[in-house]
Amino acid sequence: MDEEGLAALAHSSRQLLLPPGTTIVEEGEPALAFFNVTRGTVKLFKSLPDGRRQITGFADAGQFLGLSTAQTYSFGAETVDNVRLCRFMRPQLETLLTDYPSFERRLLAAVTDKLAEAQEQMLLLGRKTAREKVASFLLDRMKAFHQTANRRQEAETLASVPMTRVDIADYLGLTIETVSRTISAFRRSHLIASAENHRIRILSVPTLTNIASGQKAE
């Protein structure tokens, strides 16, 4: 993207700093804005009338969220930790798309990637066991940390897990007790170890990878 484009982008956006647990968009409300996360982690979710909730994804720094063709948001979004994000109002976004085709192309690529991610998550939710789900989750968090953090040697096998057990359970389609038990079992088997600051160190990436994909390797 060219300099001019970036300038226009920055000009039409507004920065927000939000503490943990802040609602960014509410399911069913008019879809007036579009966001880009620049720091922290945001959770996206859908709910049933009786309160059951499914977290459909976590948006880490660099991710977009809030795109919608409908008049209203079909999902809710809330901050997990301290989050900084850029907000684009809808009309400005449309202008940007038209004026900067390269931006539109990048957006199309980003949404396509999100769709592939969603398909992977459907496989997890529909066909994996609790054990496989938690293993997949930890590896995903490790990869996300890779991309976001400065890539120091020691951080290679670290996973950032800023969300609570409730969030993890609602993301994996499990209960908090099952998540807790499974993580404990991994710890007892020395596959992972706790680290400071809501982080988990993965002691055996290959083994966890095998578990995540359903090979029954121990």
Added chain:
Amino acid sequence: MDEEGLAALAHSSRQLLLPPGTTIVEEGEPALAFFNVTRGTVKLFKSLPDGRRQITGFADAGQFLGLSTAQTYSFGAETVDNVRLCRFMRPQLETLLTDYPSFERRLLAAVTDKLAEAQEQMLLLGRKTAREKVASFLLDRMKAFHQTANRRQEAETLASVPMTRVDIADYLGLTIETVSRTISAFRRSHLIASAENHRIRILSVPTLTNIASGQKAE
């Protein structure tokens, strides 16, 4: 989209007619083409090494499939019934996107819609009971039939279900036995009835809607 655009579109595509059970794209193969379904139904899926399979969606007439930013397809696709589709090779697609911004915009909207659908399906897979899953599925198929078929009065409450029990089970994250039992239970409760030609008539849309969204109304 203008006349010229449509002509270019038609020119750069090639029509294919495929019988049921034909592989359209294979998971992991180079992503060389992009498709538009013009008749019939296609299933998209992902698999685990041991053969467990999750169908991530069905593409009915009018839907796109095969978009990928990666070099290879991250999913497989196979025909459910007799399918007619248009194939666009990758380079031609890129040319089209650049030459016809309105086409790119439509594609962005289509992918965004697919993403919203995927999020809805994640809620189903992670948080709904077997009963709720099957009710949701039947209503979705009814809506899909609405959009595709000629809207005669009698077709209002008909659902088109061309796929087998195996496909339904792999779509809902259940086994074929559970799907079969649940459908039988709905039939016994006079919520649905079988119709000719792989169709199901929905006798009480409101009741099924309640079940699908988790209200325990009987």
Added chain:
DNA sequence: CGTCCTTTTGATGCTCCTCAAGCGCGGTGG
């Protein structure tokens, strides 16, 4: 240092899966 909230651990039960057998229907060949 006490309170509150999150996490962990334990006991029990239910939903859905697994395994198994029977049914219906269309196609095939004697």
Added chain:
DNA sequence: CCACCGCGCTTGAGGAGCATCAAAAGGACG
């Protein structure tokens, strides 16, 4: 023409995995 076979669907019995209910332990904060 109809018995036979194969395939998809249905139905049944039993069991496993994860949910539910309950309580204790750990951590963050004033």
